[in-house]
Amino acid sequence: MKVLLAFDGSEASVDALERTVERAADAGDELTVAITDPDPEADSREALAERAESLVADTELSVTVRHVEGQPGSELVAIAESEAFDEIVLGGNTTSPMGKISIDQTAEFVLLNSHITVTLVR
Amino acid sequence: MTGDRRYPEAASGPFEEPPLSFTDREDRKIEIRPYDGSTAAFEALVEMYTAFDPADRAQGIPPGKESRVRTWLEGILSEDCLNVIAWDGETVAGHSTLVPDGDDDYELAIFVLQAYQEAGIGTHLIESLLGYGATHGIHKVWLTVERWNHPAVSLYEKVGFETTGAESFELEMAIRLGETD
Numbered sequence: 001m002k003v004l005l006a007f008d009g010s011e012a013s014v015d016a017l018e019r020t021v022e023r024a025a026d027a028g029d030e031l032t033v034a035i036t037d038p039d040p041e042a043d044s045r046e047a048l049a050e051r052a053e054s055l056v057a058d059t060e061l062s063v064t065v066r067h068v069e070g071q072p073g074s075e076l077v078a079i080a081e082s083e084a085f086d087e088i089v090l091g092g093n094t095t096s097p098m099g100k101i102s103i104d105q106t107a108e109f110v111l112l113n114s115h116i117t118v119t120l121v122r
Numbered sequence: 123m124t125g126d127r128r129y130p131e132a133a134s135g136p137f138e139e140p141p142l143s144f145t146d147r148e149d150r151k152i153e154i155r156p157y158d159g160s161t162a163a164f165e166a167l168v169e170m171y172t173a174f175d176p177a178d179r180a181q182g183i184p185p186g187k188e189s190r191v192r193t194w195l196e197g198i199l200s201e202d203c204l205n206v207i208a209w210d211g212e213t214v215a216g217h218s219t220l221v222p223d224g225d226d227d228y229e230l231a232i233f234v235l236q237a238y239q240e241a242g243i244g245t246h247l248i249e250s251l252l253g254y255g256a257t258h259g260i261h262k263v264w265l266t267v268e269r270w271n272h273p274a275v276s277l278y279e280k281v282g283f284e285t286t287g288a289e290s291f292e293l294e295m296a297i298r299l300g301e302t303d
Contacts, residue, residue, distance in 0.1 A: 096181075096223070096229055096266065097221040097222065097223040097229045098183065098198065098219070098221045098229045098230075098231050099182070099183050099185075099194055099197065099198070100180065100181035100182060100183055100229075100231070100266060101181045101182040102181060102266060102290065102291070102292055103290065103291055104290075105289070105290065108290060108291060122182075
């Protein structure tokens with residue numbers, strides 16, 4: 001299965017990456033990590049790419065890292081549909097001090113507009 | 123949940139303060155008291171939340187499993203948070219909490235057990251929490267609510283919350299509390 005994962009370095013996206021790598025290694029998926037504009041509290045794009053590659057280094061998995069410019073939601077949907085991906089995976093959750101989960105705008109856009117399966121990792 | 127949150131210009135209040143008691147619309151005598159830190163109160167809250175109807179969860183809380191309810195409660199019942207409980211005898215009918223978000227903002231949540239809804243408990247509970255908060259020097263309180271949850275939105279508007287963000291799935295609402303003596 002061809003899986004497209006969005007990665008902006010936020011805590012939620014790191015969690016999504018770790019869990020997706022684990023699954024992809026088990027299932028033999030073909031994983032593409034799309035680096036989007038980094039979360040304000042995260043590292044640079046280059047550091048994010050290194051981080052993604054180091055996470056898969058311990059596995060059998062080969063991963064493609066690519067950079068996505070512009071509005072991440074619409075770019076992810078466009079890439080996934082035009083390049084025949086089977087699934088988009090997103091972190092996309094933020095948790096309030098209370099513990100309430102909210103869905104960020106990228107996740108909302110992808111959930112509403114993608115014609116292929118979307119997995120929201122939480 | 124960071125950034126500069128908007129708050130209404132005008133302050134709301136004063137609100138009633140706990141402890142207080144009243145008779146609800148089902149003729150039950152309800153007492154509202156601040157959480158006293160006791161094991162009995164903690165366990166009574168666990169009992170309420172494990173009995174909570176999943177249909178009334180909001181944005182993932184209360185969590186579904188008892189172990190996760192306990193972890194969640196330990197966080198929001200810590201000393202830097204303010205909690206008030208509506209009691210029907212030994213049973214928790216409702217609970218409302220203020221959790222600090224940064225320096226002087228607080229996030230609010232309120233839960234009323236299904237059997238106690240639509241009896242006027244929510245109004246007393248939220249007002250007494252806001253009154254309790256104001257006496258503790260809290261002036262800025264916000265919350266999020268699912269936009270289809272009309273009973274909750276009406277309650278929040280009634281006590282003075284205004285919608286401050288409507289861009290995402292949830293509405294964000296905020297209230298400014300007046301000074302107290």
